[in-house]
Amino acid sequence: MSYICNIFYYSMISGKFAITLHILTLLSKFPDEYLSSEFLAGSMNINPVLVRKEIANLKKHNMVESREGKNGGTRLAKSVKDITLDDIFKMTFQKVSLGYAKNDPNPACPVGKKINQNLDALYDGINIKISAQLKDISLMEFTDKF
Amino acid sequence: MSYICNIFYYSMISGKFAITLHILTLLSKFPDEYLSSEFLAGSMNINPVLVRKEIANLKKHNMVESREGKNGGTRLAKSVKDITLDDIFKMTFQKVSLGYAKNDPNPACPVGKKINQNLDALYDGINIKISAQLKDISLMEFTDKF
DNA sequence: TTTATATGTAATTAAAATTGTTACAGTTTA
DNA sequence: TAAACTGTAACAATTTTAATTACATATAAA
Numbered sequence: 001m002s003y004i005c006n007i008f009y010y011s012m013i014s015g016k017f018a019i020t021l022h023i024l025t026l027l028s029k030f031p032d033e034y035l036s037s038e039f040l041a042g043s044m045n046i047n048p049v050l051v052r053k054e055i056a057n058l059k060k061h062n063m064v065e066s067r068e069g070k071n072g073g074t075r076l077a078k079s080v081k082d083i084t085l086d087d088i089f090k091m092t093f094q095k096v097s098l099g100y101a102k103n104d105p106n107p108a109c110p111v112g113k114k115i116n117q118n119l120d121a122l123y124d125g126i127n128i129k130i131s132a133q134l135k136d137i138s139l140m141e142f143t144d145k146f
Numbered sequence: 147m148s149y150i151c152n153i154f155y156y157s158m159i160s161g162k163f164a165i166t167l168h169i170l171t172l173l174s175k176f177p178d179e180y181l182s183s184e185f186l187a188g189s190m191n192i193n194p195v196l197v198r199k200e201i202a203n204l205k206k207h208n209m210v211e212s213r214e215g216k217n218g219g220t221r222l223a224k225s226v227k228d229i230t231l232d233d234i235f236k237m238t239f240q241k242v243s244l245g246y247a248k249n250d251p252n253p254a255c256p257v258g259k260k261i262n263q264n265l266d267a268l269y270d271g272i273n274i275k276i277s278a279q280l281k282d283i284s285l286m287e288f289t290d291k292f
Numbered sequence: 293t294t295t296a297t298a299t300g301t302a303a304t305t306a307a308a309a310t311t312g313t314t315a316c317a318g319t320t321t322a
Numbered sequence: 323t324a325a326a327c328t329g330t331a332a333c334a335a336t337t338t339t340a341a342t343t344a345c346a347t348a349t350a351a352a
Contacts, residue, residue, distance in 0.1 A: 017244040069349025215320025
């Protein structure tokens with residue numbers, strides 16, 4: 001039995017990357033202000049608590065700094081030139097995959113026994129390409145499109 | 147209001163690609179036999195109905211042919227040299243994405259108004275790279291690893 | 293010093309998507 | 323004619339994400 005595998009194998013695409021990038025884009029547009037989670041959530045039309053959760057993640061990676069209390073909020077802690085989309089990708093995504101079958105395959109079958117390891121290798125190659133591509137795009141380049 | 151957008155934007159990674167590739171790998175190992183959905187499902191440890199659903203998709207793309215009735219089953223309809231992983235990707239995936247926020251963003255916000263179009267452009271670039279990479283891998287090359 | 297406003301976080305509920313199951317009609321072989 | 327298999331549809335169960343609620347804590351300003 002290997003329940004543990006499936007915890008990793010099964011993965012729904014959440015909005016984490018998109019929400020985080022949206023937050024950073026807004027912060028970059030008001031570099032000198034502390035923006036509230038309610039303001040940020042208003043642009044995305046989502047719940048402010050979700051925004052604060054992603055901000056907690058951004059803080060963990062030293063991308064932003066927050067001020068609590070009245071007139072509090074969040075602002076960028078790094079230059080938009082020094083943040084790449086790959087940084088954001090790595091902060092919010094474990095790994096891009098094209099999916100795995102939900103259950104552990106039959107270990108008695110030669111194909112079942114090795115399918116996930118071969119898929120892993122395939123997906124690893126894809127992730128390397130994606131990271132390389134995203135590393136070339138700075139947050140500044142992305143936000144300049146708005 | 148544009149509810150319709152979200153139907154496309156929200157996307158969970160299903161096991162379609164992995165299941166389809168697993169099916170094709172098994173079929174390639176027994177090129178002269180009609181394999182039953184129950185046998186195929188046994189290797190993946192999933193329900194035979196799920197397998198038949200993916201086989202229906204494979205048939206739509208002329209990758210396999212099925213025989214109904216007793217002793218029926220499915221076999222490859224093309225050479226393993228003539229199927230690429232990109233063919234399978236395009237059959238089973240609309241598009242790889244790093245996700246979108248679930249709700250339509252605020253159109254009154256300059257960032258909200260354009261975020262999804264800019265994410266789309268970003269993800270399109272990623273998909274082009276993935277396709278190029280997968281196009282170089284034939285089903286034969288993949289199945290030779292088992 | 294008090295009030296208002298905001299973060300930080302946990303816990304619970306709701307919603308959305310995939311997978312599993314059941315059922316059964318239709319097909320083919322022996 | 324019986325057995326075994328495909329092909330689907332419909333529905334239930336599972337899983338994951340998002341929303342909501344609640345409240346402790348922090349800070350600014352009146």
